Amino acid sequence: MTALAAASLESPPTRGLRRLLPSGDASWAQHLERHGPLPQFAGRRASLIAEVERSGLAGRGGAGFPTAVKLQAVAAGRAPIVVANGTEGEPASAKDRILMTHNPHLVLDGALVALTAVGGDEAVLAVSRRARPAHAALTRALAERRADARRIRLVAVPDRFVAGEETALVSWLNGGEAKPTFTPPRPFERGVGGRPTLVQNVETLANLGLIARYGAGWFRETGTEAEPGTVLVTVRGGVRRPGVIEVELGTPLRQVVDRCGGLAAPVRALLVGGYFGTWIDAAGNLDLPLADAALRPHRAALGARTLVVLPHGVCGVAETARVARYLAGESAGQCGPCVFGLPAVAQALESIAAGAPDAAPLAGASATAERADRRPRCLPPSRRRAALRRQRDPRVRGRDRAPPRRPLPCRPRRAAPAHESRELGLEVRR
Amino acid sequence: MSDHLRVDPILCDAHGHCAELFPELVSLDEWGYPIIDDGPIPPGLAKEARRAISMCPRLALMIEQRSR
Ligand SMILES: Cc1cc2nc3c(=O)[nH]c(=O)nc-3n(C[C@H](O)[C@H](O)[C@H](O)COP(=O)(O)O)c2cc1C
Numbered sequence: 001m002t003a004l005a006a007a008s009l010e011s012p013p014t015r016g017l018r019r020l021l022p023s024g025d026a027s028w029a030q031h032l033e034r035h036g037p038l039p040q041f042a043g044r045r046a047s048l049i050a051e052v053e054r055s056g057l058a059g060r061g062g063a064g065f066p067t068a069v070k071l072q073a074v075a076a077g078r079a080p081i082v083v084a085n086g087t088e089g090e091p092a093s094a095k096d097r098i099l100m101t102h103n104p105h106l107v108l109d110g111a112l113v114a115l116t117a118v119g120g121d122e123a124v125l126a127v128s129r130r131a132r133p134a135h136a137a138l139t140r141a142l143a144e145r146r147a148d149a150r151r152i153r154l155v156a157v158p159d160r161f162v163a164g165e166e167t168a169l170v171s172w173l174n175g176g177e178a179k180p181t182f183t184p185p186r187p188f189e190r191g192v193g194g195r196p197t198l199v200q201n202v203e204t205l206a207n208l209g210l211i212a213r214y215g216a217g218w219f220r221e222t223g224t225e226a227e228p229g230t231v232l233v234t235v236r237g238g239v240r241r242p243g244v245i246e247v248e249l250g251t252p253l254r255q256v257v258d259r260c261g262g263l264a265a266p267v268r269a270l271l272v273g274g275y276f277g278t279w280i281d282a283a284g285n286l287d288l289p290l291a292d293a294a295l296r297p298h299r300a301a302l303g304a305r306t307l308v309v310l311p312h313g314v315c316g317v318a319e320t321a322r323v324a325r326y327l328a329g330e331s332a333g334q335c336g337p338c339v340f341g342l343p344a345v346a347q348a349l350e351s352i353a354a355g356a357p358d359a360a361p362l363a364g365a366s367a368t369a370e371r372a373d374r375r376p377r378c379l380p381p382s383r384r385r386a387a388l389r390r391q392r393d394p395r396v397r398g399r400d401r402a403p404p405r406r407p408l409p410c411r412p413r414r415a416a417p418a419h420e421s422r423e424l425g426l427e428v429r430r
Numbered sequence: 431m432s433d434h435l436r437v438d439p440i441l442c443d444a445h446g447h448c449a450e451l452f453p454e455l456v457s458l459d460e461w462g463y464p465i466i467d468d469g470p471i472p473p474g475l476a477k478e479a480r481r482a483i484s485m486c487p488r489l490a491l492m493i494e495q496r497s498r
Pocket residue numbers: 058059060061062063064065085086087088089090161162163164165166167199200201202204205378379
């Protein structure tokens with residue numbers, strides 16, 4: 001039993017899959033009944049950070065960086081500040097706003113724990129303007145705990161893909177544009193107001209709120225040895241019940257799909273990791289565990305923790321083209337390789353999807369992506385390149401991917417473009 | 431510690447002087463933006479690197495020291 005687990009007031013009520021999205025309402029009373037108040041850590045910052053380190057918690061915002069290392073780095077600076085990143089710019093993802101809407105108090109807990117760990121007294125909760133229910137839930141939650149609310153400020157952030165990148169977020173909070181800036185300095189060195197800034201995804205913080213109560217040993221009871229805990233995953237596309245679910249890290253893809261009502265049609269490929277993601281051939285890969293270690297050999301990563309299921313008959317190239325076109329439109333317009341490279345890749349993919357009779361555009365797009373990829377600040381075409389690589393693979397291309405003899409547009413049958421399906425009413429599955 | 435050439439892509443305006451002055455490590459893409467060899471600057475080329483840096487009209491080039 002670890003030091004923190006011994007200090008916890010309640011026995012862990014949320015084992016297995018209901019840690020972050022438990023049943024019950026989002027009220028303070030319900031939250032207190034579920035977890036009790038946060039333990040006090042006065043004078044025990046070092047042991048708190050050590051506990052986080054033992055837990056193996058890694059960031060849930062995309063990069064999967066060990067949280068304890070960031071806490072340590074920011075704690076070393078003077079007058080640090082905490083930014084809870086709830087911007088969720090990734091169009092295919094809904095997990096952060098679902099978490100903030102359904103479990104706002106756990107996110108607030110996490111922000112407070114982070115403040116304690118780094119020795120700060122001010123936290124900013126950055127949430128995209130479009131996430132109205134999340135704003136409402138957090139506003140209500142803050143009103144329910146006045147004392148804590150004095151240290152936490154809720155801020156609306158523009159609804160742009162790059163706005164959630166940490167330097168863009170810091171720039172916005174400093175009164176600038178929500179565009180990435182050149183690093184160094186990184187936010188942990190000099191961020192909001194020039195202060196050392198801990199930028200942490202809201203799901204990471206929610207986990208922090210639990211680890212502070214129940215300890216590292218409890219946290220590690222689910223997930224894999226290398227990647228412990230649960231994750232929130234947004235599942236879209238060809239499943240019967242698309243939505244946000246909480247699963248143990250390492251859950252086979254097939255089970256993730258089953259939790260969403262199963263396949264709506266025979267599956268051809270899966271886009272893992274969102275718009276930065278990689279297509280994985282469904283054939284023979286449905287038993288792959290949802291964990292970075294298992295995805296790595298497929299050049300894929302959990303990334304934005306979204307899973308888009310591509311049914312047979314829907315064109316992967318057309319879908320990839322749509323993503324590339326979207327990203328081209330989302331460029332902050334700051335770096336040449338991004339400004340020129342993304343539209344070029346999008347254009348090439350579109351012409352292939354429309355039935356370009358030879359492979360030249362594909363080779364061109366691939367080379368462009370490869371070159372552009374070596375420089376970009378924030379929208380690496382690499383992931384597009386990985387997608388391209390997959391499309392070149394005859395197993396993925398399949399019959400309807402082969403260049404058609406006549407220019408026959410290969411269109412997705414029904415699937416709404418992922419960035420439009422943000423409007424699909426998503427349900428939470430607990 | 432090793433020295434690496436790095437460009438600030440936000441400042442860079444595709445003037446292309448760097449590729450002209452320092453072709454050993456810098457080439458240009460189809461739009462004239464630099465593609466920089468990510469490896470350490472060979473010791474014999476340190477002078478060329480410094481020259482390219484000082485000639486960039488946008489002051490977008492720099493040397494970054496990396497550990498390991
Ligand atoms: C283009 C781009 C967009 C990003 N958008 C988000 C986002 O919407 N939410 C988020 O938490 N992290 C986002 N990130 C990652 C953040 O920069 C940062 O790594 C993260 O918030 C750190 O939190 P974590 O360590 O808890 O994951 C984005 C990164 C990039 C490059």
